[in-house]
Amino acid sequence: MLLATDLDGTFLGGTEDERKNLYHFINKHTDIALVFVTGRGLHSVLSLFTGDLMLPVPECFICDVGATILNGDTHEPIEPIHSSIEAKWPGKQKILEKLKDVPGLIPQDVPQERRCSFFFDEDIDREKLEQTVQLLNCDLIMSADKFADVLPKHVNKGNTLKQYITLLNYPADEILVAGDTFNDLSLFETGYKAVAVGNSEPGLISATKNKPHVYHAKNEGAGGIFEALEHFGFIS
Ligand SMILES: [Mg+2]
Known part of the structure; x- marks a missing residue:
């Protein structure tokens, strides 16, 4: 099977015991393919491994909310997916230049690839x-009444x-x-x-309610993932 998981609040969430239990299970079952799918940039993800020797190494990192895709071992971009994303990105400088006159918008000072994050206020x-984002042919995501993200x-x-799964030709019913x-x-x-692990937004x-392919777990974080592995019969 292939587990594609968010990190903060999901794979990194739950109790110490729940995390140990899930990481041990994945490390033991080498036939489980693991993909991290996160809003973090690569450096932020890699820093997690220095503090946690148990954290399993994924075969693929999807970072920057989907704007970066890298091989888990070599950290090389996975092609042709990487180039297709890159081709749609106008570049950070152009984004900042075009949006600099929008009132109430403040750029976030964080390292990012093919993604540009801002704070916004009541102005x-x-x-x-x-x-402006539409003219740049990009997507805009606004959340939590303070974050604005520009993405290809x-x-x-x-x-x-999905593009990665297609590239692998992985069977869809073997994915969580x-x-x-x-x-x-x-x-x-x-x-x-x-x-959706316990304590989801x-x-x-x-x-996602009333969708038969979605399980709403009781346990938080890693505990919720383990619960779902049992629910869907990946663990018998
Ligand atoms: Mg999360």
Whole structure:
């Protein structure tokens, strides 16, 4: 099977025992393919391994909410997916230049690839922001009343994962995706078996309820993933 999981609040969430239990299970079963799908950049993801010797190494990193896809061992971009994302990205400088006159928008000072994050406040001119992003032929994601993200068109966690699955020619019914917040929704829209772990964002829960392929776990984080592995029969 292939487990494609968000990190913060999902694979990294839950109790110490739940994490140990899940990581041990994955490390022991080498036939489980693991993919990390996160909003973090690569350096932030790699820093997790220095603090946790148990953390399993995935075969693929999908970082920057889908804008980066790298081989888990070599950290080389996975082609042709990487180039197709790169081709749609106008570049950070152009984004900053075009958006610098939008009131209420403040660039975030974080290392990112093919993605540009901002804070916004109550002065935000949403219409001007939306129009400018549209002219740049990019996608805009606004969340939590303070974050605005500019991404290449149609690039998100779910779409990048789907391209990877197609590249591998992996059987769709052998895949489980896991997440906990609204920026994981695109993973749940792939149609693969999915788990919203315990204590997921209400917006994600309401957007995924009554979908038969989505399991809403009781346990949080790693505990919720393990619960879903049992629920879907990946563990007998
Ligand atoms: Mg999360």
